[in-house]
Amino acid sequence: DLPAGSPVLRYNVVIGRTTRDVPAGSWVHERLLEMPAARSLEGLPIATVKGAPLPPLEGYTFEGYRNADGSVGTRNILAITQTVQCVAGVTDYAVQRIKAELLPRFPNVDDVVALEHGYGCGVAIDAPDAVVPIRTLRNISLNPNFGGEVMLVSLGCEKLQPERLMPPGTIAIVDERNVADTGINADAKLDVVCLQDEAHVGFMSMVESIVRQAEEHLERLNARRRETVPAGELVVGVQCGGSDAFSGVTANPAVGFCTDLLVRAGATVMFSEVTEVRDGIDQLTARAATPEVANAMIREMAWYDAYLQRGRVDRSANTTPGNKKGGLSNIVEKAMGSIVKSGTAPISGVLAPGEKVRQKGLIYAATPASDFICGTLQLAAGINLHVFTTGRGTPYGLAQVPVIKVATRSDLARRWHDLMDVNAGRIADGSATIEEVGWELFRLMLDVASGKKKTWAEQWKLHNSLVLFNPAPVT
Numbered sequence: 001d002l003p004a005g006s007p008v009l010r011y012n013v014v015i016g017r018t019t020r021d022v023p024a025g026s027w028v029h030e031r032l033l034e035m036p037a038a039r040s041l042e043g044l045p046i047a048t049v050k051g052a053p054l055p056p057l058e059g060y061t062f063e064g065y066r067n068a069d070g071s072v073g074t075r076n077i078l079a080i081t082q083t084v085q086c087v088a089g090v091t092d093y094a095v096q097r098i099k100a101e102l103l104p105r106f107p108n109v110d111d112v113v114a115l116e117h118g119y120g121c122g123v124a125i126d127a128p129d130a131v132v133p134i135r136t137l138r139n140i141s142l143n144p145n146f147g148g149e150v151m152l153v154s155l156g157c158e159k160l161q162p163e164r165l166m167p168p169g170t171i172a173i174v175d176e177r178n179v180a181d182t183g184i185n186a187d188a189k190l191d192v193v194c195l196q197d198e199a200h201v202g203f204m205s206m207v208e209s210i211v212r213q214a215e216e217h218l219e220r221l222n223a224r225r226r227e228t229v230p231a232g233e234l235v236v237g238v239q240c241g242g243s244d245a246f247s248g249v250t251a252n253p254a255v256g257f258c259t260d261l262l263v264r265a266g267a268t269v270m271f272s273e274v275t276e277v278r279d280g281i282d283q284l285t286a287r288a289a290t291p292e293v294a295n296a297m298i299r300e301m302a303w304y305d306a307y308l309q310r311g312r313v314d315r316s317a318n319t320t321p322g323n324k325k326g327g328l329s330n331i332v333e334k335a336m337g338s339i340v341k342s343g344t345a346p347i348s349g350v351l352a353p354g355e356k357v358r359q360k361g362l363i364y365a366a367t368p369a370s371d372f373i374c375g376t377l378q379l380a381a382g383i384n385l386h387v388f389t390t391g392r393g394t395p396y397g398l399a400q401v402p403v404i405k406v407a408t409r410s411d412l413a414r415r416w417h418d419l420m421d422v423n424a425g426r427i428a429d430g431s432a433t434i435e436e437v438g439w440e441l442f443r444l445m446l447d448v449a450s451g452k453k454k455t456w457a458e459q460w461k462l463h464n465s466l467v468l469f470n471p472a473p474v475t
Contacts, residue, residue: 084120232266244326244391248337
């Protein structure tokens with residue numbers, strides 16, 4: 001029995017105190033708990049965990065596409081970037097034409113995707129926080145899976161003009177191509193189709209311009225071939241959504257074990273979701289590789305605290321009805337289970353929203369916890385593979401990178417047998433260990449990255465729209 005006022009522990013952390021007597025065997029839920037105050041950002045342990053370095057994991061490779069900027073893609077995709085939401089209908093029509101008429105001629109190209117979003121105009125584009133959505137869209141356009149081929153569709157009158165989105169010198173492969181062909185570099189002209197161009201007379205002329213421009217990019221992408229590269233070229237984003245009480249017991253620990261394998265192999269792994277790690281900030285700053293990394297993490301937490309405060313909410317706004325039905329009592333418990341995805345490696349870097357990763361190891365990429373915004377920001381950070389754990393179940397997917405979904409429970413894996421890629425519920429069933437599922441996930445990643453296997457989301461062509469994080473005002 002728990003008398004009123006008793007601490008309730010999960011993951012060896014107090015997630016709350018009982019508000020009344022709770023008999024043994026009762027369901028402990030949020031209405032029976034008083035949640036503790038958020039951990040202060042003052043006086044945190046700074047880079048205090050000095051464990052033995054993880055031993056290198058050598059000899060693992062995958063077949064990837066080497067890019068001009070040194071990054072490696074796991075897919076070979078033509079992405080068409082929109083500077084403003086107004087052009088979405090025309091671009092979508094053109095993409096369907098390209099897929100039907102052109103793509104069959106280019107068998108080495110995996111897909112054509114439109115980078116749609118709700119930004120570009122009607123926004124305070126010179127506001128300080130506007131840097132977030134602008135750099136996000138820019139860096140998504142440069143994702144390793146697009147091979148450096150950047151193609152823009154512009155309306156013409158929007159605030160986010162093409163040269164503001166992609167300043168000269170931004171695109172490595174264009175610069176390289178122009179040096180070889182014409183001797184120019186930073187002044188290379190972007191490949192832009194402007195719908196308001198006077199040469200366009202009618203809808204179909206706009207579509208034809210997009211199709212013609214796409215064909216040039218497809219020809220270059222089609223010439224690319226996979227080559228054997230070290231597993232250290234993987235850039236993996238880990239995320240959870242539709243979490244339940246098993247997330248922190250089965251799927252997330254298995255992902256955490258796999259995270260350590262990836263870091264040992266020299267890869268880059270990023271975990272995110274500010275409100276879902278905020279209550280464990282003391283654990284994270286202690287694991288920082290340096291004081292600078294710890295302070296960068298504190299900076300991002302403070303920024304997000306202020307952002308929530310402006311909206312007159314706090315971290316408790318995070319949990320969903322599904323989280324609660326799945327047994328999660330509050331955001332503290334959810335956060336403790338979420339952090340497990342990060343494994344045990346030192347945290348070697350921190351990214352602000354929309355920034356691109358430029359180092360190896362375990363990275364904290366600060367993002368909102370929304371599945372779609374987090375996925376969008378991890379794309380901008382440069383992931384070439386995505387791992388997503390779920391307990392309640394979600395058909396979440398991204399068109400731009402393969403998404404491997406991990407079920408927390410065997411019941412979900414059985415019912416959603418053609419949506420879940422890995423069943424971590426076997427850990428709870430006793431038929432597999434955390435380490436065994438972690439290794440299974442690691443090997444699956446290499447096969448998916450090599451194009452030898454497709455995830456269920458890829459097979460069904462399931463994907464969600466990109467959602468840019470825009471903390472700046474809308475006008």
